[in-house]
Amino acid sequence: xxxxxxxxxxxxxxxxxxxxxxxxxxxxxxxxxxxxxxxxxxxxxxxxxxxxxxxxxxxxxxxxxxxxxxxxxxxxxxxxxxxxxxxxxxxxxxxxxxxxxxxxxxxxxxxxxxxxxxxxxxxxxxxxxxxxxxxxxxxxxxxxxxxxxxxxxxxxxxxxxxxxxxxxxxxxxxxxxxxxxxxxxxxxxxxxxxxxxxxxxxxxxxxxxxxxxxxxxxxxxxxxxxxxxxxxxxxxxxxxxxxxxxxxxxxxxxxxxxxxxxxxxxxxxxxxxxxxxxxxxxxxxxxxxxxxxxxxxxxxxxxxxxxxxxxxxxxxxxxxxxxxxxxxxxxxxxxxxxxxxxxxxxxxxxxxxxxxxxxxxxxxxxxxxxxxxxxxxxxxxxxxxxxxxxxxxxxxxxxxxxxxxxxxxxxxxxxxxxxxxxxxxxxxxxxxxxxxxxxxxxxxxxxxxxxxxxxxxxxxxxxxxxxxxxxxxxxxxxxxxxxxxxxxxxxxxxxxxxxxxxxxxxxxxxxxxxxxxxxxxxxxxxxxxxxxxxxxxxxxxxxxxxxxxxxxxxxxxxxxxxxxxxxxxxxxxxxxxxxxxxxxxxxxxxxxxxxxxxxxxxxxxxxxxxxxxxxxxxxxxxxxxxxxxxxxxxxxxxxxxxxxxxxxxxxxxxxxxxxxxxxxxxxxxxxxxxxxxxxxxxxxxxxxxxxxxxxxxxxxxxxxxxxxxxxxxxxxxxxxxxxxxxxxxxxxxxxxxxxxxxxxxxxxxxxxxxxxxxxxxxxxxxxxxxxxxxxxxxxxxxxxxxxxxxxxxxxxxxxxxxxxxxxxxxxxxxxxxxxxxxxxxxxxxxxxxxxxxxxxxxxxxxxxxxxxxxxxxxxxxxxxxxxxxxxxxxxxxxxxxxxxxxxxxxx
DNA sequence: GAATTTCCTG
DNA sequence: CAGGAAATTC
Numbered sequence: 036x037x038x039x040x041x042x043x044x045x046x047x048x049x050x051x052x053x054x055x056x057x058x059x060x061x062x063x064x065x066x067x068x069x070x071x072x073x074x075x076x077x078x079x080x081x082x083x084x085x086x087x088x089x090x091x092x093x094x095x096x097x098x099x100x101x102x103x104x105x106x107x108x109x110x111x112x113x114x115x116x117x118x119x120x121x122x123x124x125x126x127x128x129x130x131x132x133x134x135x136x137x138x139x140x141x142x143x144x145x146x147x148x149x150x151x152x153x154x155x156x157x158x159x160x161x162x163x164x165x166x167x168x169x170x171x172x173x174x175x176x177x178x179x180x181x182x183x184x185x186x187x188x189x190x191x192x193x194x195x196x197x198x199x200x201x202x203x204x205x206x207x208x209x210x211x212x213x214x215x216x217x218x219x220x221x222x223x224x225x226x227x228x229x230x231x232x233x234x235x236x237x238x239x240x241x242x243x244x245x246x247x248x249x250x251x252x253x254x255x256x257x258x259x260x261x262x263x264x265x266x267x268x269x270x271x272x273x274x275x276x277x278x279x280x281x282x283x284x285x286x287x288x289x290x291x292x293x294x295x296x297x298x299x300x301x302x303x304x305x306x307x308x309x310x311x312x313x314x315x316x317x318x319x320x321x322x323x324x325x326x327x328x329x330x331x332x333x334x335x336x337x338x339x340x341x342x343x344x345x346x347x348x349x350x351x352x353x354x355x356x357x358x359x360x361x362x363x364x365x366x367x368x369x370x371x372x373x374x375x376x377x378x379x380x381x382x383x384x385x386x387x388x389x390x391x392x393x394x395x396x397x398x399x400x401x402x403x404x405x406x407x408x409x410x411x412x413x414x415x416x417x418x419x420x421x422x423x424x425x426x427x428x429x430x431x432x433x434x435x436x437x438x439x440x441x442x443x444x445x446x447x448x449x450x451x452x453x454x455x456x457x458x459x460x461x462x463x464x465x466x467x468x469x470x471x472x473x474x475x476x477x478x479x480x481x482x483x484x485x486x487x488x489x490x491x492x493x494x495x496x497x498x499x500x501x502x503x504x505x506x507x508x509x510x511x512x513x514x515x516x517x518x519x520x521x522x523x524x525x526x527x528x529x530x531x532x533x534x535x536x537x538x539x540x541x542x543x544x545x546x547x548x549x550x551x552x553x554x555x556x557x558x559x560x561x562x563x564x565x566x567x568x569x570x571x572x573x574x575x576x577x578x579x580x581x582x583x584x585x586x587x588x589x590x591x592x593x594x595x596x597x598x599x600x601x602x603x604x605x606x607x608x609x610x611x612x613x614x615x616x617x618x619x620x621x622x623x624x625x626x627x628x629x630x631x632x633x634x635x636x637x638x639x640x641x642x643x644x645x646x647x648x649x650x651x652x653x654x655x656x657x658x659x660x661x662x663x664x665x666x667x668x669x670x671x672x673x674x675x676x677x678x679x680x681x682x683x684x685x686x687x688x689x690x691x692x693x694x695x696x697x698x699x700x701x702x703x704x705x706x707x708x709x710x711x712x713x714x715x716x717x718x719x720x721x722x723x724x725x726x727x728x729x730x731x732x733x734x735x736x737x738x739x740x741x742x743x744x745x746x747x748x749x750x751x752x753x754x755x756x757x758x759x760x761x762x763x764x765x766x767x768x769x770x771x772x773x774x775x776x777x778x779x780x781x782x783x784x785x786x787x788x789x790x791x792x793x794x795x796x797x798x799x800x801x802x803x804x805x806x807x808x809x810x811x812x813x814x815x816x817x818x819x820x821x822x823x824x825x826x827x828x829x830x831x832x833x834x835x836x837x838x839x840x841x842x843x844x845x846x847x848x849x850x851x852x853x854x855x856x857x858x859x860x861x862x863x864x865x866x867x868x869x870x871x872x873x874x875x876x877x878x879x880x881x882x883x884x885x886x887x888x889x890x891x892x893x894x895x896x897x898x899x900x901x902x903x904x905x906x907x908x909x910x911x912x913x914x915x916x917x918x919x920x921x922x923x924x925x926x
Numbered sequence: 927g928a929a930t931t932t933c934c935t936g
Numbered sequence: 937c938a939g940g941a942a943a944t945t946c
Contacts, residue, residue: 774937789929807929808938814931815937900932 765800769808772920773799777809778858779923780914781816782870784907795910798917816858821881821896823853824874828881839879839886844871850878864923873906 766773773796780787780795792809793801799809827850831842844851846866851874855866880899889895913919 786931803929810930811938818932819937896932 766798767800769799769805774812776920777812778816779864780910781813781858782866783910785817786904786907787813795914797915819857823850824877824881828878828885831882832885839882842878842882844875844878850874869908876906877903
């Protein structure tokens with residue numbers, strides 16, 4: 036910390052001011068993320084169920100087969116995202132399905148007619164992003180099953196003019212909602228498309244706006260009008276302003292100068308920099324400015340509003356869609372009925388079901404939309420219904436499957452017809468086609484297409500499901516039940532092969548279709564199911580390992596034992612309290628009986644909280660290794676690992692001495708923190724009691740452990756250095772008392788050098804970790820300190836204070852109380868007057884800087900820091916004493 | 927490249 | 937307060 040030198044500091048500061056790229060990056064990414072989300076949302080809306088995140092395997096519109104699945108999928112996603120879009124999205128699946136079907140049909144039937152791309156493909160657009168969006172959509176569509184099926188002519192981009200005029204060859208979408216009436220709904224669809232398009236555009240614009248917001252942009256720019264002109268202006272302005280800081284160092288902010296009035300309320304947005312005579316280079320480091328926050332807030336708000344609006348629109352759309360759907364279904368049913376009547380002559384029964392279906396039509400609700408006719412129909416057709424199940428919530432899956440089976444059994448009883456559901460379906464489809472006299476030869480083609488589509492869809496669905504399951508986090512409750520069943524379902528649906536010997540009693544149809552990688556699926560599912568099991572297994576492994584690892588010998592040394600054993604049992608992770616107690620007992624008194632502790636090795640090492648993945652991988656978490664290495668490194672004699680038997684080298688006697696011995700080479704921070712906690716109770720005392728640390732003499736076994744240790748932290752050297760202090764009580768970690776001491780020291784020095792810290796924390800074995808931790812403490816102190824200063828300075832300004840002189844910091848000042856509360860909570864230390872002075876100076880510095888509008892400069896605080904760091908005063912020698920706390924506090 | 931410092935996030 | 941990342945300095 037060579038910086039007490041003001042010159043150095045100055046130069047450094049000078050150089051330092053640059054736009055904080057980091058921040059920028061962060062902000063940008065954040066925005067981007069949001070934007071992306073929005074885009075996804077919009078896509079979802081248009082496509083209905085998309086994939087999760089980027090990888091979307093599930094394609095929309097695969098025939099009706101996935102109707103349910105899609106919905107559930109969407110729901111899952113929504114839930115995950117905690118997005119408020121639920122209702123809004125609901126409608127889309129339906130729309131998507133329909134449009135998709137239309138699309139497919141058109142493609143097949145001389146796709147040239149196109150026009151209608153389906154709601155999802157509304158590409159026409161305006162902004163580039165839109166175009167992009169459209170592109171991506173279309174590409175996705177292509178990827179999706181539809182692609183598999185029909186390489187039909189790419190749909191023309193400009194859709195809105197749905198030329199759907201001619202009744203789309205009513206394909207028979209067996210599994211799907213009735214397509215026949217499509218022609219009727221053309222208008223509605225168009226209208227919906229437009230609406231949707233509009234909504235989409237709005238969203239995109241919003242996104243663009245958000246992205247173009249530069250951090251430094253003044254709040255005013257953030258207003259989120261839909262007005263595109265404005266938008267353009269903003270974006271251009273933003274780009275300018277965002278770049279400006281770097282471009283014109285001294286003249287910074289001119290571009291974003293703002294009305295002074297906002298000065299008080301929104302500190303960040305200050306007009307041109309007044310009196311910034313210093314030749315600061317622009318701050319390259321991006322800092323988070325108040326202004327940014329401001330604009331962001333606005334952004335968020337506006338976005339929410341937009342969402343609300345979108346929601347409303349979507350709801351309307353949903354209603355429309357529902358109506359349409361109802362119409363379609365009715366039409367379809369009519370046709371279907373007529374067909375079936377004819378079929379009945381041929382001996383195909385199943386009227387009863389139809390009746391039921393019709394009844395349901397009346398009740399179309401949101402729910403019904405998803406399962407609506409589709410599911411019912413599936414049931415009629417028998418096994419096919421499982422397709423829908425595939426995407427259902429796993430938890431419900433089994434139940435539903437059983438219910439379906441029962442139903443099916445009944446149905447089968449009724450109709451002796453063995454026909455496979457699938458075949459039947461196809462047949463129906465063909466029949467429908469023929470009936471309509473639609474594309475004559477197209478019927479078979481359609482059937483084929485549908486088959487393929489189904490296959491594709493199924494496979495994709497399966498992938499999606501697998502993915503979903505494989506993600507560990509989802510494991511929660513929901514997934515457990517479904518593992519076995521879920522996987523199979525999809526495959527069954529995909530099967531065109533009619534008869535699948537039911538592997539499971541309950542879910543006969545589940546037989547995996549090899550074609551679709553059913554086998555793979557099953558495997559993956561198993562794996563997926565395994566997560567839980569694996570997880571446990573891994574944990575167990577770890578635990579066992581942990582047990583093994585924890586060398587009982589170590590326990591004899593209080594320090595070690597405390598750490599190792601005390602540490603977190605799985606249950607106490609967070610609270611090291613128990614440990615503390617232990618340690619306290621051991622560490623506190625020389626008489627420690629800790630030696631007894633060793634035997635029962637704690638089940639887990641505190642640090643053993645490897646993520647499941649890690650565990651499964653078989654990696655031992657870094658922390659995991661610590662247990663041995665640390666102690667071993669510094670103090671060979673302790674090496675349990677090593678050749679010495681655990682106990683052999685250490686006679687009981689030594690234990691006491693060693694226990695506090697500085698074993699710690701370096702511990703991971705976690706360890707440190709743990710220790711800190713542990714030490715907290717006994718902290719102060721420990722130092723007194725333990726003096727001679729075990730001789731560092733024996734450097735026996737460095738081999739293995741050493742290397743390990745080294746790999747983890749290369750602090751051995753530091754350790755060696757530390758030993759000098761070993762004469763005194765040396766602690767391996769920083770205790771709460773150390774923290775307290777540091778806080779008190781902060782009253783004297785805000786910028787202690789590391790050397791100074793070493794001097795004043797002689798009872799601590801310094802290593803890199805410790806040093807950095809101490810430094811970090813002070814850094815944090817400063818952070819808090821300056822935050823308070825700024826806060827109060829602004830407060831004063833807001834309260835109308837005009838002169839810095841008006842502000843004083845006394846012991847009764849709020850500012851002081853806040854600070855004292857932070858650094859001297861117990862208020863058992865008398866804060867030196869000097870600190871009050873410094874605080875006052877700091878406050879005034881902030882005040883002046885803010886009043887001068889310097890806070891517009893990202894690095895405006897640097898100057899203040901420079902000033903403050905010169906105000907450090909000597910820390911009383913008493914702080915060098917290990918007992919300083921007692922002495923200080925009890926005086 | 928290590929050491930520091932600040933900023934940001936949790 | 938800890939962690940992480942970026943910026944800066946030496």
